[in-house]
Amino acid sequence: xxxxxxxxxxxxxxxxxxxxxxxxxxxxxxEARMHVTQFRGFEKFCEGRPFYEMPSLMARTCGICPVSHLxxxxxxxxxxxxxxxxxxxxxxxxxxxxxxxxxxxxxxFFYLSSPxxxxxxxxDPAMRNLFGVHAQDPQLMRDGIRLxxxxxQIIELLGGKRIxxxxxxxxxxxxPLTEEHRDTILAVLPEAKALAQRTLRWYxxxxxxxxxxxxxxxxxxxxxxxxxxxxxxxxxxxxxFRMMDAAGNIIIDQFDTLxxxxxxxxxxxxxxxxxxxxxxxxxxxxxxxxxxxxARLNIIDACGTPMADDELEEFRGGxxxxxxxxxxxxxxxxxxxxxxxxxIEDILTTKRVMTKHVRAYAxxxxxxxxxxxxxxxxxxxxxxxIDEQGxxxxxxxxxxxAHNNLAMNRGIxxxxxxxxxxxxxxxxxxxxxxxxxxxxxxxxxxxxxxxxQMPFHVxxxxxxxxxxxxVKRGV
Amino acid sequence: xxxTVVIGYGNPLRGDDAAGVAxxxxxxxxLNDRPDxxxxxxxxxxxxxxxxxxxxxxxxxxxxxxxxxxxxxxSTVVMPVTPPGSxxxxxxxxxxxxxxxxxxxxxxxxxxxxxxxxWEFEHQEGMSERIQQAMLGWVEQIVEDLLHPPAQAS
Numbered sequence: 001x002x003x004x005x006x007x008x009x010x011x012x013x014x015x016x017x018x019x020x021x022x023x024x025x026x027x028x029x030x031e032a033r034m035h036v037t038q039f040r041g042f043e044k045f046c047e048g049r050p051f052y053e054m055p056s057l058m059a060r061t062c063g064i065c066p067v068s069h070l071x072x073x074x075x076x077x078x079x080x081x082x083x084x085x086x087x088x089x090x091x092x093x094x095x096x097x098x099x100x101x102x103x104x105x106x107x108x109f110f111y112l113s114s115p116x117x118x119x120x121x122x123x124d125p126a127m128r129n130l131f132g133v134h135a136q137d138p139q140l141m142r143d144g145i146r147l148x149x150x151x152x153q154i155i156e157l158l159g160g161k162r163i164x165x166x167x168x169x170x171x172x173x174x175x176p177l178t179e180e181h182r183d184t185i186l187a188v189l190p191e192a193k194a195l196a197q198r199t200l201r202w203y204x205x206x207x208x209x210x211x212x213x214x215x216x217x218x219x220x221x222x223x224x225x226x227x228x229x230x231x232x233x234x235x236x237x238x239x240x241f242r243m244m245d246a247a248g249n250i251i252i253d254q255f256d257t258l259x260x261x262x263x264x265x266x267x268x269x270x271x272x273x274x275x276x277x278x279x280x281x282x283x284x285x286x287x288x289x290x291x292x293x294x295a296r297l298n299i300i301d302a303c304g305t306p307m308a309d310d311e312l313e314e315f316r317g318g319x320x321x322x323x324x325x326x327x328x329x330x331x332x333x334x335x336x337x338x339x340x341x342x343x344i345e346d347i348l349t350t351k352r353v354m355t356k357h358v359r360a361y362a363x364x365x366x367x368x369x370x371x372x373x374x375x376x377x378x379x380x381x382x383x384x385x386i387d388e389q390g391x392x393x394x395x396x397x398x399x400x401x402a403h404n405n406l407a408m409n410r411g412i413x414x415x416x417x418x419x420x421x422x423x424x425x426x427x428x429x430x431x432x433x434x435x436x437x438x439x440x441x442x443x444x445x446x447x448x449x450x451x452x453q454m455p456f457h458v459x460x461x462x463x464x465x466x467x468x469x470x471v472k473r474g475v
Numbered sequence: 476x477x478x479t480v481v482i483g484y485g486n487p488l489r490g491d492d493a494a495g496v497a498x499x500x501x502x503x504x505x506l507n508d509r510p511d512x513x514x515x516x517x518x519x520x521x522x523x524x525x526x527x528x529x530x531x532x533x534x535x536x537x538x539x540x541x542x543x544x545x546x547x548x549x550s551t552v553v554m555p556v557t558p559p560g561s562x563x564x565x566x567x568x569x570x571x572x573x574x575x576x577x578x579x580x581x582x583x584x585x586x587x588x589x590x591x592x593x594w595e596f597e598h599q600e601g602m603s604e605r606i607q608q609a610m611l612g613w614v615e616q617i618v619e620d621l622l623h624p625p626a627q628a629s
Contacts, residue, residue, distance in 0.1 A: 131558055148522075148523055149527070
């Protein structure tokens with residue numbers, strides 16, 4: 001019987017999970033699993049609630065990406081109404097969603113992953129953290145803080161508050177944009193663009209030091225899924241599904257998101273509270289696909305904004321095949337920040353966004369409503385069924401992070417097989433396994449206000465219970 | 476013109492922990508016409524707050540407290556913690572925010588932490604009646620501190 005290494009909890013991610021590495025008798029990694037250990041139950045406890053509560057209720061799923069849940073649930077309510085919401089409302093919702101992508105990507109890159117990038121995977125954990133980056137590269141951290149601050153500020157100016165705004169409602173938004181807020185947002189965008197570009201330059205310079213990680217951090221063929229607009233360009237609010245295979249062939253295009261259940265199925269494993277979505281036609285687990293920034297940049301024809309398109313060209317390196325390494329989620333995230341700033345500027349410089357008509361009023365005209373949007377971490381699907389009283393009778397949420405569950409699990413196995421020597425553990429080996437998960441930036445709930453220490457303690461235990469080796473930090 | 480930032484923070488879903496946020500909301504209304512005062516309400520202290528206070532001359536942190544006797548008001552001068560402390564945490568203290576500000580921006584404002592010890596911190600929306608009563612006087616003390624800061628803070 002082989003040994004098992006537990007990494008519990010995984011640090012610098014949003015939510016709670018652990019990794020188990022299963023070794024064979026010679027100490028070689030044989031299997032790896034990411035166990036999501038928290039249970040939320042939103043699909044169950046929204047049953048019996050009025051449908052119009054769904055946007056604000058679902059936003060509570062998360063403290064990092066509440067806007068995505070707000071928008072997806074509101075779109076599902078629009079579908080229940082069977083209405084087309086005013087154009088200005090679409091623009092405003094699109095903008096708040098982009099602002100959230102901006103701040104969430106900044107949090108992931110600067111607060112959670114930059115310590116690995118600044119110090120390297122083997123650095124002393126006492127230094128390899130947020131405060132270490134402050135001391136080592138204050139410019140980088142100032143840029144990160146400022147980018148996140150700008151994203152949050154835009155959310156607050158539009159939605160009234162930074163976390164859990166209630167501005168997005170079924171049928172549109174509950175207030176039009178004021179000229180004062182428009183001008184305030186426009187004034188900070190040039191700075192945001194400059195900060196995103198400076199960080200991109202920095203990343204492209206330092207990534208050369210991470211070739212072993214680029215080669216082995218979930219670097220394998222898979223499918224890629226995301227939304228595209230009618231032209232096949234980058235889309236975060238509306239649009240239709242596109243799926244690409246590992247060779248770069250588009251196998252599904254302009255697929256109506258309301259028909260998501262025809263292409264996506266969810267599997268369940270007894271060792272995790274997170275489901276395992278897969279592409280139905282290929283079955284489980286062959287139907288593994290990736291979503292989120294890397295997938296979005298892989299599937300599109302173009303971003304549709306000039307600076308982001310220049311970066312996209314460099315990102316693809318002239319290849320027509322998708323970028324396979326999940327290490328480059330980091331790169332894709334930075335390009336999307338730049339895109340978000342450019343797109344917000346585009347929206348704010350049109351007159352139509354200032355239209356006062358921003359909400360459609362209706363009562364339910366359908367018992368089934370689906371809302372799909374692109375959250376920072378990938379495609380987000382909210383699906384509700386209601387009864388004649390408008391009470392929710394059934395809900396299905398396919399959260400962005402879950403789409404990547406199969407790929408994350410295979411990714412940690414790939415990295416563990418490459419880096420982990422089960423006979424002699426080193427902290428840096430295990431940090432690489434964690435860093436694979438960080439590259440995906442999973443949002444396992446984030447709405448908890450966790451207090452206190454997040455210790456890290458890995459034990460290598462022999463089949464007879466003898467402690468062979470251990471690594472501790474913060475214990 | 477001297478600039479003051481007030482950050483009232485706490486969790487509105489943990490009973491009296493909402494007191495800091497409630498104070499911030501009250502001050503936002505009362506000091507609406509004061510361009511030299513920025514009032515921020517937050518669930519918790521975040522790295523972005525270091526950037527917010529970097530250009531200020533003074534910062535007041537306002538928080539409900541668990542320790543002490545219920546109803547007890549305290550105001551304490553806060554010093555920057557440098558290095559800002561343990562990375563293995565989901566929380567940041569006022570001292571850590573000041574330390575981050577010092578480290579990242581090369582300066583940090585004079586800081587005071589105002590606390591009011593609460594009664595009930597269970598999972599609930601809405602504060603206890605007792606803390607709501609106690610808050611009336613607390614807000615006045617904070618406003619007085621804002622308008623007439625002690626010599627070392629002005």
